[in-house]
Amino acid sequence: MSEFIQYTLQGLAAGGFYALSALGLAVIFGVLGVVNFSHGACYMLGAVISAVLLGELHVGFWVALVVVPILMFAFGVLMERLLVRWLLALDPLYNFLLTFGLTLVLVEAVKQRYGVSGLPYEVPAGLGGQVTVGSVNLSTYAIFACLFSVVVCVAVGLLLTKTRIGMIVRASTEAPERTRALGINVGRWVTPVFGFGIALAGLAGVLAAPTRAITAEMGSNFIIILFAVVVIGGLGSILGAVVAGFLVGLVEAYGIAYAPTYAQIVIFVLMALVVLVRPSGLFGREEVA
Amino acid sequence: MSDSTSTTSSVDAIAGSIATEARSRMLEVSGLSAWYGEARVLDDVSIDVAPGEVVTLVGRNGAGKTTLLRSVMGLHRQTEGTITLDGADLAKRSPDARARAGVGWVPDDRGIYSSLTVAENLLLPPVVHADAWPLEKVYEFFPVLHERREFPGTKLSGGEQQMLAMARVLRMGSRLLLLDEPSEGLAPVIVQRIGEIIREIKSHGVAVLLVEQNVKFASTVADRHYLLAQGKVVEHLGNDDFRAREGELLTYLGM
Numbered sequence: 023m024s025e026f027i028q029y030t031l032q033g034l035a036a037g038g039f040y041a042l043s044a045l046g047l048a049v050i051f052g053v054l055g056v057v058n059f060s061h062g063a064c065y066m067l068g069a070v071i072s073a074v075l076l077g078e079l080h081v082g083f084w085v086a087l088v089v090v091p092i093l094m095f096a097f098g099v100l101m102e103r104l105l106v107r108w109l110l111a112l113d114p115l116y117n118f119l120l121t122f123g124l125t126l127v128l129v130e131a132v133k134q135r136y137g138v139s140g141l142p143y144e145v146p147a148g149l150g151g152q153v154t155v156g157s158v159n160l161s162t163y164a165i166f167a168c169l170f171s172v173v174v175c176v177a178v179g180l181l182l183t184k185t186r187i188g189m190i191v192r193a194s195t196e197a198p199e200r201t202r203a204l205g206i207n208v209g210r211w212v213t214p215v216f217g218f219g220i221a222l223a224g225l226a227g228v229l230a231a232p233t234r235a236i237t238a239e240m241g242s243n244f245i246i247i248l249f250a251v252v253v254i255g256g257l258g259s260i261l262g263a264v265v266a267g268f269l270v271g272l273v274e275a276y277g278i279a280y281a282p283t284y285a286q287i288v289i290f291v292l293m294a295l296v297v298l299v300r301p302s303g304l305f306g307r308e309e310v311a
Numbered sequence: 312m313s314d315s316t317s318t319t320s321s322v323d324a325i326a327g328s329i330a331t332e333a334r335s336r337m338l339e340v341s342g343l344s345a346w347y348g349e350a351r352v353l354d355d356v357s358i359d360v361a362p363g364e365v366v367t368l369v370g371r372n373g374a375g376k377t378t379l380l381r382s383v384m385g386l387h388r389q390t391e392g393t394i395t396l397d398g399a400d401l402a403k404r405s406p407d408a409r410a411r412a413g414v415g416w417v418p419d420d421r422g423i424y425s426s427l428t429v430a431e432n433l434l435l436p437p438v439v440h441a442d443a444w445p446l447e448k449v450y451e452f453f454p455v456l457h458e459r460r461e462f463p464g465t466k467l468s469g470g471e472q473q474m475l476a477m478a479r480v481l482r483m484g485s486r487l488l489l490l491d492e493p494s495e496g497l498a499p500v501i502v503q504r505i506g507e508i509i510r511e512i513k514s515h516g517v518a519v520l521l522v523e524q525n526v527k528f529a530s531t532v533a534d535r536h537y538l539l540a541q542g543k544v545v546e547h548l549g550n551d552d553f554r555a556r557e558g559e560l561l562t563y564l565g566m
Contacts, residue, residue, distance in 0.1 A: 192426045193435055200422045203384050204436040205410030205483065 024158040029279045030272065035164040035233070037271020038171025039065070039226040043244070044251045044263035045178055046222030052195030052258050053208070053215045055114055056106060059121040061223050062245025063128040068094055068227020069236045070132055073141035083146035086228050094224025098217035106216065125241070132238035141236040149232075167229050174225065175264045182260060191215060195258060247274070250293045256306020266304060336395075337362045337518035338383065338487050343392035345375070345382050345542075352378050353390070354542040358520075360487065365509060365519040367529045370539035371564055376522040377419065379539070380489045383520070384416050385409045396487060411439045415485025419492045419522075421472040425465035429456055432464045432475055436483040442515065443484025452511070453478050470501035477508055487518045494525045506532050526561055530554050 043065055050058050058064075071090050075081040081089070105124070109116040144150075149163040182188035193201045194208045202208050234240060251270045255262025273292055277285035296304060338360040345353035353375045360366045368376040381387040383394055385406035394401045401409050410416065424432055433449060433456070450457035453474050459467060467475060473493055480488055490509075494502040502525070509532045512519060523529040529536065536553045538546035538560075553560070 189427060189431050189435060193424050196424050196426050197422065199386060199406075200416070200418065201435075202406040203386060203410055203416035203418075203422075204479070205407050205439060206436070207405075207407045 025279070027158050028160060029275045031160050031164045031168065033272035033275030034268060035161075035167040035171075035271070036275060037268035038168050038175075039230050039244075039267075040248060040251050040271050041175055041264045041267025042171055042226040042229070043223045043248055044255065044267045045175060045260065046219035046226075047248060047252055048219075048255075048258060048260050048263040049191065049195075049215055049222075050219035051252075052260075053191060053198070054102075054106070054110065054117075054212055055198070056110070056117045056121070056216075057114065058219065059118055059245065060101075060125045060128065061121075061220075061248060062241030062243075063125040064094060064097070064220050064223035064241070065227040065230070065244055066132065066238065066241035067097070067128065068224030069143075069231040069234065069240060070136065070141065070227075070238075071224075072228045072231040073143050073236045074136075076143060077141065083228075083232065086231075087225075090228045091221040091225045095217040095221040097224075098220025099213055101220065102213050102216040107212075110212075125245075129238045129242070136238070138237060138239075143231045143236055145232040163232055167233070170229060171226075174222075178222075179260070179264075187211075247289060250289050252303075254293050254296045254303055256300075256303025259303065259305040262303055262305030335361060337364075337397055338520060339393075339395045340379075340383065341393045341395075343379070343382060343390060343394065345378050345387055345390045347378075347389065352542050353382065356392075356539075356542070356544055358537050358544065360518040360520050362486070362518050363513050363516045364535070365513050365521060365533045367521045367523050367533045367536045368539055369523060369526065369529060369536055369560070369564070374539040375542040376539055377491055378542075380491055380520065380522055383409075384414060384489060410483075410485075411437065413439055413484070413486035415480030415483060415488045417473075417476045417480060417488060417490045417493065419495065421469075421476040423464040423467070423472045423475055425463055427464055428460065429462050429464055429467065429475060430460040433479050433482050436479060438482070438484050440484030440486060442486075444478075444481045446482060449478045449482050452508075470497050470504070473497065473501075473505060474508065477505075477512070481512065481517075485517070487520065488512060490519060490521045492522055492524060494523065494528045502528055524564065526553075526557055526564065530557065 043061060047058060047061050050056055068090050071093060072083070072086040075086050075089070101124070105120055106117055109120055145163045149166050151162050152159045153162050153165060182191060190201070190206055190211060193206065194211065198208050247270060251266045252263060254270065255266030270289055270292070273288055274285065277288035281288065300306070336359045340359065341357045343353055343356045344351060356379060358366070368379060370376050378387055382390045385401070385404060392402070396412055396414060399412060401412060404412065416422070427435065433446065455471055456475055456478060459471070464475065465472070477488070477493070493505050497505065506528065509519060521529065521533060530550060530553055534550055536548045536550065537544050538548065548556070
């Protein structure tokens with residue numbers, strides 16, 4: 023039983039990384055119609071920048087938690103302004119290819135600069151030990167990562183449901199053309215939303231840094247699972263991205279614990295089952311012809 | 312109607328008689344052509360709508376009625392010709408700039424957001440004119456929207472969604488409403504209510520350009536009618552003429 027609770031916590035912590043990143047992917051897809059293949063690379067950058075801040079500048083985890091998302095927001099703004107924007111009018115496939123290419127560039131650049139062996143990172147002071155609840159020992163950092171992800175997801179949820187900006191983002195996500203016809207300059211929100219989505223991926227990277235091997239390739243597997251999360255949750259659904267993120271984290275953790283050989287397959291079996299029963303995902307809107 | 316020479320002369324005659332009233336024009340579309348790729352779907356269309364006037368576009372499916380509305384809104388960009396609102400040139404402006412200039416969009420699918428509540432659907436567009444209805448007035452005029460204000464927009468019935476779509480542009484303060492088949496798929500009693508709302512809108516000096524297949528309904532709310540066929544204005548009728556020729560028009564429209 024205590025093992026099961028530990029696996030559950032590990033799953034929820036990993037799920038938090040997926041949920042944050044998928045949330046970013048969902049808002050970008052919603053407002054721009056862009057499937058950002060480089061989301062995994064942005065998650066990797068978040069972790070790598072944290073490691074570099076610590077290793078070269080002795081800037082610790084707590085500062086990174088604030089600074090890295092801001093840097094990634096700026097990176098996202100540049101990416102949208104310099105690259106993504108010019109392809110928006112074309113078939114969405116062009117931006118998918120662009121961000122795929124960008125992924126290769128980012129991964130190779132990190133490899134060139136920092137090698138392939140991985141960068142060291144420590145669990146921040148104060149979160150290193152374990153907490154004993156009853157007879158179960160739980161990793162303090164996993165509890166922190168999990169709670170922090172939930173808090174950020176709830177905060178983003180409130181931003182989307184309770185503010186005028188959120189209302190505009192939801193409306194643009196649902197029907198961009200109609201929203202323009204109702205007097206909203208949707209284009210004005212495109213750059214900040216893109217930056218915001220990238221910042222969320224970067225934030226997931228910072229949170230993952232103390233618990234993952236920080237390598238140039240860490241985003242490659244991540245993005246594949248992230249797409250499974252988005253399909254399970256329903257493309258374009260904010261709530262779906264979060265719920266499916268935590269769900270996939272759990273399923274993956276149980277898979278690794280109880281069926282290690284099949285751990286990777288389990289997620290995609292889950293995805294296939296969801297798509298069979300609900301083609302538009304758990305929270306996706308039914309396609310209306 | 313198939314005789315093109317008599318058609319042209321009747322258009323001129325009516326245009327002439329109406330022009331002598333020297334109406335001020337809210338919307339003026341002149342020499343508008345539109346394409347989908349190589350296919351020309353509007354051919355040199357000129358229409359106008361005055362403040363407080365309801366004008367319909369009547370025609371068979373594919374005659375170009377919806378394309379004309381979309382072109383005025385700026386959603387269809389492959390166009391030539393001039394579109395002015397209250398004298399201001401709209402042709403080069405984006406859809407959101409046109410909306411802020413006073414064009415109100417009420418699409419044929421009502422365009423209600425499922426991810427927004429009824430109240431949010433009303434509050435989404437910016438207020439663009441001093442004559443905009445305050446939220447209290449909207450709720451007073453449409454009590455059902457007040458009752459259901461916390462519901463997701465698409466949980467409303469078809470008729471209620473139509474009212475919400477119209478209320479939304481009134482709250483915005485649009486000076487010209489583009490209504491695409493507001494009566495479509497609604498029960499007669501609801502259609503009657505939509506008619507009352509259109510007359511109320513008209514009494515506030517708002518201009519209405521209405522696409523309507525329901526000829527009977529059109530004749531109860533409109534002042535003038537343009538008949539479109541294959542992307543051209545083939546008839547321009549005052550409402551009395553329109554009523555007199557209702558049977559003929561119904562046959563022509565295949566209804």
